[in-house]
Amino acid sequence: MPKVISVxxxxxLPLYLQYLKTLPDxxxxxxxxxGAALGFGEIQVRKDLASVSDGGRPKVGYVVAxxxxxxACALGYDNVNDAVLVGAGRLGRALMSYEGFSDYGLNIVxxxxxxxxxxxxxxxxxxxxxxxKLPDLCRRMKIEIGIVTVPARAAQGVCELLCxxxxxxxxxxxxxxxxxxxxxxLKNENMAAxxxxxxxxxxxxxxxxxxSEKEKAT
Numbered sequence: 001m002p003k004v005i006s007v008x009x010x011x012x013l014p015l016y017l018q019y020l021k022t023l024p025d026x027x028x029x030x031x032x033x034x035g036a037a038l039g040f041g042e043i044q045v046r047k048d049l050a051s052v053s054d055g056g057r058p059k060v061g062y063v064v065a066x067x068x069x070x071x072a073c074a075l076g077y078d079n080v081n082d083a084v085l086v087g088a089g090r091l092g093r094a095l096m097s098y099e100g101f102s103d104y105g106l107n108i109v110x111x112x113x114x115x116x117x118x119x120x121x122x123x124x125x126x127x128x129x130x131x132x133k134l135p136d137l138c139r140r141m142k143i144e145i146g147i148v149t150v151p152a153r154a155a156q157g158v159c160e161l162l163c164x165x166x167x168x169x170x171x172x173x174x175x176x177x178x179x180x181x182x183x184x185x186l187k188n189e190n191m192a193a194x195x196x197x198x199x200x201x202x203x204x205x206x207x208x209x210x211x212s213e214k215e216k217a218t
Contacts, residue, residue, distance in 0.1 A: 005074060009048045012040065014104075016048070017071045023064045030061035077105040083171075084143050086158045087150035088113040088128045091173060095147065097124040108147065110137060114154070131161075138165035145169045152176035159186075 005013075015038055023029065035045040049056060053070035056062050072078055080102075085092050088111045095101075096108055111128045113119060119128045129137070137143070146162035148155055148170060155174035162170060169185040172178055180186045 005051045009051055010075070012044075012048055013052065013071050013075055016045075017068060017075070017077075020064055020068045020071070025063075025065035027064045028061045029064055029067070031056070033061070075104075077103070080105050080107050081145055082107050082109045082141060082143050083145035083147055084109060084134065084138060084162075084167075085111040085147040085149060086113070086131070086134065086162065087111075087148060087154075087174075088115075088118045088122065089149060092147075092149035093122055093124070095149065095173075096122055096126050106145070109141065109143065134161060135165040138162070138167060143167065145171065148172045148174050148178075150174055 016034060019034065019037055020029070031046040031049055032042040034040075034049075035042045038045075046056075049062065049067070052074035053062065053067055055066045055070060083106055085096060085108050088096070092111060092113075096111055101108065108126065110126060111122065112131045112134045113128055114131045116130065119130055122128055138146075143165075144167060146159075146165075146167040146169070148158050148162070150158050152175045155172065155176040156178045158174075159170055159172070159178045159180055163181055163184050167184065170178075170180055170187070172186060172188045173191075175190075175192055178186065178188075
């Protein structure tokens with residue numbers, strides 16, 4: 001029976017993998033060392049790794065190459081998942097051109113757009129098709145992942161079209177709240193929320209710095 005991996009662990013595993021890629025294959029690493037390198041607690045790292053690998057040894061740790069392999073398999077990076085993208089604007093085209101997705105088992109096979117002027121071959125060599133061709137291509141190629149990079153007003157309609165076309169997972173970059181049917185996974189990338197966190201952090205740092213300067217002045 002496959003081990004259950006928590007959502008929180010799934011969010012940390014790619015960080016572990018990214019760090020492990022900087023280490024020699026034959027090196028050994030412990031949960032404590034991995035946690036220290038990334039700012040995570042040893043117990044949390046140990047639990048995360050136990051959910052994806054049986055390769056850890058007392059006082060030895062994990063062989064880096066094997067642990068990388070185990071994490072990649074657990075994340076599905078060893079299986080290529082085809083995807084379609086809807087919205088061939090600047091963000092959409094940037095994602096289409098990003099070659100790093102192949103390292104994570106994602107292959108954007110084509111894009112779609114409602115604007116005829118956006119259709120044709122992209123600079124990445126991938127084709128942008130009229131939106132009405134999406135259902136046929138998704139069903140014919142058995143595509144299960146849809147990436148949404150359209151304006152907010154069009155996001156819900158695009159999600160509905162993707163789901164009707166057999167998509168089982170939606171990666172939404174549109175700045176809009178969307179809903180999908182039961183059984184379809186929705187992952188929102190909220191850039192506005194991330195920017196708000198960064199801005200709040202900078203404001204707090206500026207406030208602390210200002211208070212410190214006032215204390216020195218007095």
